[in-house]
Amino acid sequence: MTTPDPDGLLAEQLLRLTRRVHRIQKRHLERDDLGVTPAQSRLLRTLAHYASPPRMADLAERLEVVPRAVTTLVDGLESSGKVRRMPDPANRRVTRIELTDEGHTTLRELRGARRSAAEEILAPLTEKERQVLGVLLDTLIEGDSGTRC
Amino acid sequence: MTTPDPDGLLAEQLLRLTRRVHRIQKRHLERDDLGVTPAQSRLLRTLAHYASPPRMADLAERLEVVPRAVTTLVDGLESSGKVRRMPDPANRRVTRIELTDEGHTTLRELRGARRSAAEEILAPLTEKERQVLGVLLDTLIEGDSGTRC
DNA sequence: CGTTCATTGTGAGTATAGGTAACAATGAGC
């Protein structure tokens, strides 16, 4: 009651839980044999949110990683034919990333994997609790950009 | 309202948040220059929970990693003088892990780092919200061992 | 025009965290 978070217990729970999320996600991805890693899956999903092909830098910002990390992810996805690097005619420094047809297909199949993984992870929670958790996590994530710099 | 978690959104928030936790934790550890990685910090903290020096296998189970991972962590901590491998007189296969004096000192200093890291992470939440989050995370973590096997 | 400076993506290398597989030493059961 007095000390709900003595010395980072909550952060520890968070990390512990995430190792679990990671494992489950990986297992579901492997089960469906989609040939993408969790991080690649995230990039694919992010990609789908754009109306027009984003630049590498855009993806880096969205994914909250350094640009170099995006290069690695796109390398993998491109070599497996899920995305395509497209030169930007207006600015020859930028390359835009586009989903291929196969990428779209994978993305659809991925939805199933993601859904069942999420279901497994969130099984112990009721609908209501999931909503609450969602709000709390959102607050924490939002809080980041606010307190930054 | 109708679909609080369309296709693993919650899991994604969780992962995203954890990357943030990781970064913050790492930064705080580096700031204090304690010479331990986040995972090593976790092992040290786990170690403190035992009344008598645990075996490697015990630590692996508690940390939810394969024994091999513990070997690596202990290697690092031993080479920096924070823990000591002790042979078990009763069973010559097992090695027990003990905190050194320096390890105890580091652990104390670590508390500060952990606390400030946790504070930074949880800043956007009220006391009450933290409690709720704690319960939810606990439920999720507990749910694991239940549905396993 | 040329010089300087910022932007963009990437090569090279590193660190962290984790995993598998094989194995040697040891203990336990018959």
Next chain:
DNA sequence: GCTCATTGTTACCTATACTCACAATGAACG
């Protein structure tokens, strides 16, 4: 004794993300 399980470790592989340096390009400005 022989067989089998346990314990930690050696050797190696993967995924993720980082820093640093750099080449190519674009922008600003004298």
